[in-house]
Amino acid sequence: MVALRRECKGKLLFIDCRSQTSAYGNIALGGGFEVLDYYKETSIMFMGIENIHSMRDSIRKLFDLIKNEVRGNERPNWLSGLESTRWLEHVRSILVSCSICVAKLVEGTSLMVHCSDGWDRTTQITALVKLCADPFYRTIKGFQVLVEQEWCAFGHQFRARSGHADSPAGYWEDDSTSPVFMQFLDAVWQLMRQFPCSFEFSERYLITLLDEVYSKQSGTFLYDCEEARMRSKTVIRCTSAWTLIEAHPHFADFRNPFFMLPLSGEGSTDKSPSVLQCKWHTSSLAIWSAFYLRSLESNDSRDAWAKELQVTQRELQDQLSAAHEQLRSQVEQNSDLQSELEQLRRERAQLHRVLEGEVYSDTPNGLLVHEVDENEDGVLLSVTPVGESRTTLEPSYNDMTSTPHGAHQTKRYSTTGVGCFLGGSMSQDYQILQTYFGSGRHEPRSLHSTSSRNICNELYAS
Numbered sequence: 001m002v003a004l005r006r007e008c009k010g011k012l013l014f015i016d017c018r019s020q021t022s023a024y025g026n027i028a029l030g031g032g033f034e035v036l037d038y039y040k041e042t043s044i045m046f047m048g049i050e051n052i053h054s055m056r057d058s059i060r061k062l063f064d065l066i067k068n069e070v071r072g073n074e075r076p077n078w079l080s081g082l083e084s085t086r087w088l089e090h091v092r093s094i095l096v097s098c099s100i101c102v103a104k105l106v107e108g109t110s111l112m113v114h115c116s117d118g119w120d121r122t123t124q125i126t127a128l129v130k131l132c133a134d135p136f137y138r139t140i141k142g143f144q145v146l147v148e149q150e151w152c153a154f155g156h157q158f159r160a161r162s163g164h165a166d167s168p169a170g171y172w173e174d175d176s177t178s179p180v181f182m183q184f185l186d187a188v189w190q191l192m193r194q195f196p197c198s199f200e201f202s203e204r205y206l207i208t209l210l211d212e213v214y215s216k217q218s219g220t221f222l223y224d225c226e227e228a229r230m231r232s233k234t235v236i237r238c239t240s241a242w243t244l245i246e247a248h249p250h251f252a253d254f255r256n257p258f259f260m261l262p263l264s265g266e267g268s269t270d271k272s273p274s275v276l277q278c279k280w281h282t283s284s285l286a287i288w289s290a291f292y293l294r295s296l297e298s299n300d301s302r303d304a305w306a307k308e309l310q311v312t313q314r315e316l317q318d319q320l321s322a323a324h325e326q327l328r329s330q331v332e333q334n335s336d337l338q339s340e341l342e343q344l345r346r347e348r349a350q351l352h353r354v355l356e357g358e359v360y361s362d363t364p365n366g367l368l369v370h371e372v373d374e375n376e377d378g379v380l381l382s383v384t385p386v387g388e389s390r391t392t393l394e395p396s397y398n399d400m401t402s403t404p405h406g407a408h409q410t411k412r413y414s415t416t417g418v419g420c421f422l423g424g425s426m427s428q429d430y431q432i433l434q435t436y437f438g439s440g441r442h443e444p445r446s447l448h449s450t451s452s453r454n455i456c457n458e459l460y461a462s
Helices: 002-007 020-025 052-070 078-085 087-107 121-133 140-153 180-194 203-215 226-231 241-246 301-355 397-401 452-461
Strands: 012-016 042-046 110-114 359-361 371-374 380-384 419-423
Touching: 012 087, 052 078, 052 087, 052 180, 078 087, 087 110, 087 121, 087 180, 110 121, 121 140, 121 180, 140 226, 180 203, 203 241
Parallel strands: 012 042, 012 110
Antiparallel strands: 359 419, 371 380
């Protein structure tokens, strides 16, 4: 005890989850509580949380009330009936104890929490205090660690409390049954309502986890302690509840879209504080309708809005992925178009070099290359200087017959006095100059034996 006080720096508080009356009553059964005369510089507080039998009676009244609603027997005094179950009153007592413990921890006081046995009310309080004091336990991975440590490893009797024991009595008649873990998750949900940005998981995650406890589909919540689970080899023979939850087809819905890490950005401290100081007043609590009333259609506008927001978020993520893919495709296509454009520019420059010396303009400034036209066979038809009308380069019949046979003659076909075309005579040695808009420079095709190169030389000589 001396070493404990030294570690606590002289501040140690005993948290007894029972009422003081129950603690005195346990003395007759060999129990009791701490006598402060033996523990110097310490204090004790009684939380007044009722035992498992009171919790079982309360949840039975709540289920009877809900059963009438499901069957259509709506009661006009629903709120008074809900109050008579005392369920929210019990949840409030747990949150009050949690709030006191968190406040003492913030002050620097060390706590030692206990009750009669240490696996029901004690587990509820210690788990909730850790949840409020450490943001890690408010993540999906951290909450898994919290349940494994405080509930499974410390010996909460899942088998007995869930009604899975080999007992001839029903759930309501068995003295060992009690909704302890259900009440804990209800308190967690109350915290999620007050701090919607502080939890990575959603209420659907809590409901699925609670269903795993009562469905017995996994080995995580079988038996009453770790020793029994190890002896029966549930780790080897059974699937973990966390594996089943992660493989759930709607696991994406188990994440809270409003989740924010503490101190992750400007203004996030108020929305997602590092330490949660919960409101425990009855006016701040509500019935967990998504779980208890899930047989009825939920009319909670906030729940509907949250679900709609999740759907919208998934749609926006899909659209963003499609936009990124389209952008990547357009970048690749733009690169290909740039390559083609550069190739066309190189070909255009080559064509201009090929055209030089074939089409001229009689201007004082020298020879000028003009726009040309061609037919389907690649034969040059006309020349159009810039700013002038197109002139067809087809010689008239008189031009074709006025030249003596075998003679060579240079003909200039004027394009309004600006452009002209160099060609051979329209005799048997008439040349058809092929177009130069091909892939390379072609030699002119000759209709007769005289080469076009000789004709051009004669034309230049004239």
